[in-house]
Amino acid sequence: MKTEHSNHVVIGAGSGGITVAIGLANLGKRVALIESLHVGGDCTNVGCVPSKTLIHLAKKYRPGDDVNQVLAEVTRKRNQLRDKETTEMQHYPNIDFIQGHARFNNPKELEVTVPDGDKRLISADHIVIATGARPRLLDIPGLPEERTLTNESLFDISQLPRHLVIMGAGIIAVEMAFAFQKLGSRVTLIALDEHVLPTYPPEVAEAMQPELEKRGINVHLKATSDHYEEESKTLFARRQDELFPIQDVDQVLIAIGRVRNIDQLDLEKAGIAYDRNGIQVDGFGRTNVKGVYAIGDVTPTSAFTHSANAQGRRVVQKILFPYLPASKKEPLFPTSTYSDPEIATVGLTRKQIEEKCHPNLIMHLRFDLKDLDRGYTDDIQNGFILVDVVRLTGTILGATIVAPHASEMISFFTLAINQRISMYKLYRQVYPYPTFSNGIQKIADAFMRETLPNMLREIKTYLRYRIS
Amino acid sequence: MKTEHSNHVVIGAGSGGITVAIGLANLGKRVALIESLHVGGDCTNVGCVPSKTLIHLAKKYRPGDDVNQVLAEVTRKRNQLRDKETTEMQHYPNIDFIQGHARFNNPKELEVTVPDGDKRLISADHIVIATGARPRLLDIPGLPEERTLTNESLFDISQLPRHLVIMGAGIIAVEMAFAFQKLGSRVTLIALDEHVLPTYPPEVAEAMQPELEKRGINVHLKATSDHYEEESKTLFARRQDELFPIQDVDQVLIAIGRVRNIDQLDLEKAGIAYDRNGIQVDGFGRTNVKGVYAIGDVTPTSAFTHSANAQGRRVVQKILFPYLPASKKEPLFPTSTYSDPEIATVGLTRKQIEEKCHPNLIMHLRFDLKDLDRGYTDDIQNGFILVDVVRLTGTILGATIVAPHASEMISFFTLAINQRISMYKLYRQVYPYPTFSNGIQKIADAFMRETLPNMLREIKTYLRYRIS
Numbered sequence: 001m002k003t004e005h006s007n008h009v010v011i012g013a014g015s016g017g018i019t020v021a022i023g024l025a026n027l028g029k030r031v032a033l034i035e036s037l038h039v040g041g042d043c044t045n046v047g048c049v050p051s052k053t054l055i056h057l058a059k060k061y062r063p064g065d066d067v068n069q070v071l072a073e074v075t076r077k078r079n080q081l082r083d084k085e086t087t088e089m090q091h092y093p094n095i096d097f098i099q100g101h102a103r104f105n106n107p108k109e110l111e112v113t114v115p116d117g118d119k120r121l122i123s124a125d126h127i128v129i130a131t132g133a134r135p136r137l138l139d140i141p142g143l144p145e146e147r148t149l150t151n152e153s154l155f156d157i158s159q160l161p162r163h164l165v166i167m168g169a170g171i172i173a174v175e176m177a178f179a180f181q182k183l184g185s186r187v188t189l190i191a192l193d194e195h196v197l198p199t200y201p202p203e204v205a206e207a208m209q210p211e212l213e214k215r216g217i218n219v220h221l222k223a224t225s226d227h228y229e230e231e232s233k234t235l236f237a238r239r240q241d242e243l244f245p246i247q248d249v250d251q252v253l254i255a256i257g258r259v260r261n262i263d264q265l266d267l268e269k270a271g272i273a274y275d276r277n278g279i280q281v282d283g284f285g286r287t288n289v290k291g292v293y294a295i296g297d298v299t300p301t302s303a304f305t306h307s308a309n310a311q312g313r314r315v316v317q318k319i320l321f322p323y324l325p326a327s328k329k330e331p332l333f334p335t336s337t338y339s340d341p342e343i344a345t346v347g348l349t350r351k352q353i354e355e356k357c358h359p360n361l362i363m364h365l366r367f368d369l370k371d372l373d374r375g376y377t378d379d380i381q382n383g384f385i386l387v388d389v390v391r392l393t394g395t396i397l398g399a400t401i402v403a404p405h406a407s408e409m410i411s412f413f414t415l416a417i418n419q420r421i422s423m424y425k426l427y428r429q430v431y432p433y434p435t436f437s438n439g440i441q442k443i444a445d446a447f448m449r450e451t452l453p454n455m456l457r458e459i460k461t462y463l464r465y466r467i468s
Numbered sequence: 469m470k471t472e473h474s475n476h477v478v479i480g481a482g483s484g485g486i487t488v489a490i491g492l493a494n495l496g497k498r499v500a501l502i503e504s505l506h507v508g509g510d511c512t513n514v515g516c517v518p519s520k521t522l523i524h525l526a527k528k529y530r531p532g533d534d535v536n537q538v539l540a541e542v543t544r545k546r547n548q549l550r551d552k553e554t555t556e557m558q559h560y561p562n563i564d565f566i567q568g569h570a571r572f573n574n575p576k577e578l579e580v581t582v583p584d585g586d587k588r589l590i591s592a593d594h595i596v597i598a599t600g601a602r603p604r605l606l607d608i609p610g611l612p613e614e615r616t617l618t619n620e621s622l623f624d625i626s627q628l629p630r631h632l633v634i635m636g637a638g639i640i641a642v643e644m645a646f647a648f649q650k651l652g653s654r655v656t657l658i659a660l661d662e663h664v665l666p667t668y669p670p671e672v673a674e675a676m677q678p679e680l681e682k683r684g685i686n687v688h689l690k691a692t693s694d695h696y697e698e699e700s701k702t703l704f705a706r707r708q709d710e711l712f713p714i715q716d717v718d719q720v721l722i723a724i725g726r727v728r729n730i731d732q733l734d735l736e737k738a739g740i741a742y743d744r745n746g747i748q749v750d751g752f753g754r755t756n757v758k759g760v761y762a763i764g765d766v767t768p769t770s771a772f773t774h775s776a777n778a779q780g781r782r783v784v785q786k787i788l789f790p791y792l793p794a795s796k797k798e799p800l801f802p803t804s805t806y807s808d809p810e811i812a813t814v815g816l817t818r819k820q821i822e823e824k825c826h827p828n829l830i831m832h833l834r835f836d837l838k839d840l841d842r843g844y845t846d847d848i849q850n851g852f853i854l855v856d857v858v859r860l861t862g863t864i865l866g867a868t869i870v871a872p873h874a875s876e877m878i879s880f881f882t883l884a885i886n887q888r889i890s891m892y893k894l895y896r897q898v899y900p901y902p903t904f905s906n907g908i909q910k911i912a913d914a915f916m917r918e919t920l921p922n923m924l925r926e927i928k929t930y931l932r933y934r935i936s
Binding site for chain 1 (some may be wrong): 483517520521530772777801802841844873876879880899900902906
């Protein structure tokens with residue numbers, strides 16, 4: 001077999017991979033882009049795009065509208081974007097699009113199996129791994145395949161489940177619970193976790209749990225599935241030794257987590273280091289093997305489209321301008337969850353703050369949106385802005401927002417943290433009334449009320465715990 | 469008549485006045501707070517609070533729901549908040565609440581007419597004028613009083629107008645047009661302006677005009693009312709010499725502008741300077757008369773609750789800590805309009821930029837939301853982020869956003885402008901996907917694409933026009 005050579009190869013045409021391929025191609029470099037399934041990866045095909053279309057249409061949906069038309073529209077829009085992106089990648093100047101599955105032969109060579117089974121050998125100076133992740137599966141004895149959904153099949157359904165059970169209580173699970181409830185499904189969540197949305201601070205679950213409940217979404221925590229009985233359409237769930245039936249279950253969406261797509265890459269043949277958190281990379285996506293990079297879901301730090309894109313941009317920069325100065329640290333990756341209300345975070349997590357600072361050095365600030373005028377006009381029961389700041393200096397370490405449009409509010413805090421803008425400066429800013437962002441003003445007020453009259457105490461606290 | 473003395477008097481218990489009264493009272497100062505009508509001023513009674521309640525309920529409203537219940541709920545919530553705020557002001561420690569109408573006798577003395585007609589004389593060291601504004605009226609011959617509405621009567625109606633004509637095309641007019649259309653009213657806008665929302669840059673009207681039209685809202689520009697014919701319920705409008713009939717008109721909302729409440733204050737007796745733009749003040753709300761301040765709608769620079777509040781905070785600071793250093797300039801006041809999509813701006817207007825800089829020094833950046841993935845999933849036709857920046861340096865001068873949640877997005881730009889954060893830094897930030905805030909990333913990309921490859925040209929341009 002003849003070995004073809006390409007200066008740059010990207011494995012995986014999802015958000016991250018496309019960012020790298022286009023970035024290199026636009027600057028005149030030839031790139032081979034290898035994709036085993038669909039261009040657009042999870043985001044376009046089975047993630048953000050169809051889920052946000054569904055969430056958008058569900059918000060507008062009213063009883064009496066044709067719900068199956070909503071589902072068909074989600075599939076149609078997804079397919080349309082997929083087709084557009086596929087054509088784009090097939091014809092993009094400087095990009096050689098290859099449909100196929102790639103494995104490493106050695107650090108500089110890939111074996112690509114194309115759809116007809118043939119194999120191609122491709123060698124490259126720079127290889128970027130962007131193969132993403134797939135849903136973690138869960139075996140439920142007795143559950144027929146046609147009743148089993150993951151995010152990979154969810155957006156192809158043509159009929160609304162009357163009763164959708166969602167296994168899991170993470171971001172995908174909660175987003176889909178709200179959306180399907182709005183479309184008229186009965187929705188039940190079952191999760192092993194102690195509370196919903198376990199990756200967020202516990203205040204988030206405290207706010208979201210009543211929001212799920214008031215919409216009639218049943219949540220069974222510290223529980224899992226046991227088996228399914230087709231005749232009675234009953235899912236038997238289990239909490240410790242206790243079995244309990246969940247009746248009239250049409251479909252079960254498995255959303256218990258993600259598995260990185262690194263097991264079919266033969267990373268060992270190239271000596272690329274990885275562990276249970278993914279492929280080990282530095283702040284520029286460089287693996288332990290020179291010339292091999294990894295971005296997106298396969299890495300430990302990225303689980304979002306925007307973080308994969310950001311990693312991709314940094315890889316492009318490092319490949320093309322290796323000596324250009326750049327921060328060794330990855331930029332801040334915000335998170336956002338498109339539930340109702342939305343959830344967004346940025347900065348250090350509670351755990352990271354605890355590891356870094358003495359608890360006495362931190363001021364936890366919280367403002368509940370119901371105490372805002374906009375909370376009053378819009379009848380908000382649950383929602384807040386949480387900010388963790390360093391005492392005295394007012395440096396912001398992390399922020400969490402639960403609010404109707406939290407995902408549009410969080411970039412304010414990304415900017416404030418990135419640019420080290422203290423609470424004193426946020427205090428002097430004017431926020432439009434009556435917005436939920438007004439809560440930032442209230443948070444800044446609270447910081448000033450706590451700090452100014454107790455300046456001496458704050459200085460002492462700061463000096464004492466600063467370097468502990 | 470005996471003259472009572474109060475160290476601090478605030479005339480007007482609207483947003484601005486309450487901010488000052490509470491600010492002073494909380495720091496132990498005694499304040500007389502004089503209000504001629506309702507505590508809460510325009511915002512609570514006839515502005516933000518009832519209008520945002522209406523807008524919120526209109527968004528949730530579906531044909532078949534009881535629309536009069538929606539209107540009743542708006543009135544109920546307004547009254548409830550008014551009662552709460554009234555009780556609060558009547559019992560607030562250090563605040564003497566006086567129901568009455570105040571006029572100046574001289575720079576240090578006010579005559580207050582209380583509801584029973586009695587008069588009180590109150591002298592004070594510090595007097596803050598916060599009397600707000602009222603709707604500008606328009607005489608439409610033949611239009612009965614019961615068919616005439618302003619924002620002062622709009623939130624007391626108990627029946628939905630079948631056909632609401634709105635005179636004007638400013639913020640209030642456009643907000644109410646969207647809200648009443650959603651509730652099922654036929655809505656017609658008539659305005660003398662060349663385009664809707666004339667205080668915003670023209671791109672805003674270009675985006676909002678089709679949004680009004682697609683909802684069936686008729687817009688007649690460069691036109692005004694001529695007369696109303698009760699028998700046929702016809703409003704005759706006029707464009708130049710041409711009369712045209714608008715049929716089946718139930719109610720006419722006059723929203724053609726605002727008049728400052730300064731004509732009944734006897735400002736002349738105190739020698740307080742004002743002109744057609746309002747009471748002249750410096751950046752701390754100080755009038756030409758020592759000890760007399762003005763904030764909110766009566767001043768030239770503030771037309772929003774948040775700007776009145778911000779001015780109020782600065783007055784409190786200046787009264788209590790006159791020697792504390794503070795910026796002489798007022799902070800940036802963002803604007804926001806709660807239409808669908810929303811509109812928000814911050815920073816210098818186009819006109820202010822033109823006055824300040826040579827046009828060649830400015831880069832106009834625009835990104836249309838329909839070209840974002842979120843624009844695709846949410847089916848956005850009109851909407852954008854506009855940013856005017858200084859070439860080369862990337863310093864942001866002003867931003868305008870038309871987007872579903874623009875009012876929550878604008879504080880990002882307030883912060884960026886306040887802290888002089890350049891486009892280079894916005895470029896390095898990660899924005900959550902798929903949000904409308906992703907457009908900020910695209911704007912920053914566009915700046916980099918325009919700047920980096922043309923660095924020499926950009927430097928020349930900057931050096932040439934910088935000081936012109």
